[in-house]
Amino acid sequence: METLKPYKAALTRLNAYIGEHEMRVSRVREMVLEQVCLLPQPFTADRLAKACMAERISVGTVYNALDLFLSAQILHASKRQRGQAATEYELITSRQTRMQIICQRCGRVSEIHDKAIERLVQERKYSNFNASHFSVFVYGECKHCRRKIIEQ
Ligand SMILES: [Zn+2]
Structure with missing residues (x-):
């Protein structure tokens, strides 16, 4: 299964x-x-x-x-704000680095791959801490929602 x-x-x-x-x-x-x-x-x-x-x-x-x-x-x-804000939960199934852009108006989520951010975090050293992976969430407005605002 x-x-x-x-x-x-x-x-x-x-x-x-x-x-x-x-x-x-x-x-x-x-x-x-x-x-x-x-x-x-x-x-x-x-x-x-x-x-x-x-x-x-x-x-x-x-x-x-x-x-x-x-x-x-x-x-x-x-x-995520989709009309009424409800917290969403997700399994961390793998020790994977994730980067997402999230539209605060419609809740649309897209994966992004930003090599510069990845390199920055990987090269960073934290005392008494061994970093394995990280998450980046960038919030804003997607092009669909932005277009709607302009048309109004
Ligand atoms: Zn949107």
């Missing part, structure tokens, strides 16, 4: 985090993580809560698990 690989990777990271922080292993939390891996990415907390409801997992448990997954760097969250 395709969903198995990201789940295994995410579970490994979760168990490492739980071990480091001396937390209890929770089967329900693992079930939430399973649902996260089954959802199309990115997803909202509402969407996840709905999926978990079918598994009889409470909304409170879902929100607690989301916070934990963020802390454990299993998920990353991005707030």
Whole structure:
């Protein structure tokens, strides 16, 4: 099954985090993580809560698990303004550098490849920190939205 690989990777990271922080292993939390891996990415907390409801997992448990997954760097969250702002969550499936431009009006996301930024970060040294990858999000207005404003 395709969903198995990201789940295994995410579970490994979760168990490492739980071990480091001396937390209890929770089967329900693992079930939430399973649902996260089954959802199309990115997803909202509402969407996840709905999926978990079918598994009889409470909304409170879902929100607690989301916070934990963020802390454990299993998920990353991005707030996008599409009429009403809802936080979207996405699995960090690979230790990959990502650069995106995001339209704040319509929420359109495009991948960009900026070699200059990549080189800049890679050459940077941080004391007591070993950087593996990074994310860059550039916010603004896409050409479609800009055209709409000009036409008005
Ligand atoms: Zn736009």
